[in-house]
Amino acid sequence: MDQATIAEQERVRIHLSARAAGTRARAARKADDAKQPETHSGWREELAQATREVFEIMVGTSLTQPTEPPPLFVPDFAAMVGIAGSLCGLVSVRTTGECARRIAAKMLGDDEVGVAEAAQDAFGEVCNMIAGSFKGRISGLADACALSVPTVIFGRDFTLFSLARGEHYEVTFEFEGKLLSVSLDLHG
């Protein structure tokens, strides 16, 4: 077994990098292209249903789905929750800072969210609830996996790059006319 193979095996199961645009981002996109296709029938729809449920109950908004293929957008705000156990992977939610602040405002029942931390906190909780709801929808997963506490990153020109390199499920929604992407990356 060569050193590269050993190093690959010794990597942590969930690893994320926030990378600047440029050569690294292009490398990340190549890895993204290599993601395996969906093999669990219905999991994408379960992820979509979990997201709709969280937004309807906690944000008070019904999400809509843009026509396929969803339009490209540049998110600058992302929340992530790791899943570990019989299933290992990562649930992430990506959108713009403006959209994240609007989601937080709706959750809190305010017109605006004045403190940046509130948007980060709210967006992390949204991701946490989506991950929990998804896990609860898949038979046998609720007791077999644990969730990490949420992580939120923001800024311009970053690419989320999961080394999970397994199956990839993604759904894009519109929230008050702004795009929001929810994805599940499973460990290969």
Add this chain to the structure above:
Amino acid sequence: MKPARVLIVDDSSVMRKIVGRSLRQAGLDVLQVLEASNGSEALSLARENPLDLILSDINMPLMDGLEFVRQLRGIESAHEIPVVMITTEAGEALVVQALSLGASAYIRKPFTPEQIKERVIPLLRG
């Protein structure tokens, strides 16, 4: 039902506000709301304040909700305070564990004010 002194335990300040608002929407007469961001802070508040109800998350840094309930039940003055776990984790084994440690009820996030009403109000009526 007398006005309630409530302790809300969650590492998310947004979620603490939402839980507090949901209690009021559920019709609970809230006299005072105390907030803690982890189980350790919550234990200190529970030792120092008379409480009628505690709502606690499970996944929190420093001390999680399960350990908080376990230690809370060892405090004589807090032994009978109803504790409702509110969490994204909904596995049956975790629910059983929480209840066996002394939790009174369990609510899964996302939750509606109606669910809060169904689970919480009966606990306050004794």
